[in-house]
Amino acid sequence: MNKEELQMLGFEIVAYSGDARSTLMTLLKEIRGGNFANVDKALKEADDNLKLAHNAQTQVLSNEASGEDLDLGFIFIHGQDHLMTTLLLRDLVQDFIELYQAKYS
Secondary structure (H helix, E strand, O other), X not given: OOXXXXXXXXXXXXXXXXXXXXXXXXXXXXXXOOOOOOHHHHHHHHHHHHHHHHHHHHHHHHHHHOOOOOOOOHHHHHHHHHHHHHHHHHHHHHHHHHHHHHHHO
């Protein structure tokens, strides 16, 4: 895998993670106001984007695990950062959903 391929995978991870993050932040605003109508749809959309980001990450991990020496650049590292923080956000939003549902029940 050459440097340009790694950069493109990094951009993919950033884009998919960013889309998931935006969806989760919008959902958080909705549930904070007591609107739970879009919970399932938004979580599925976020999870689908996170899966796409994870798939891009897995390509790189697989190549490295098979012994390929990879020249990871800042773009890929930036993508990793986006993915990991969005995965954490996904977990936190799930907790917030449960808390706000209890509040509004």
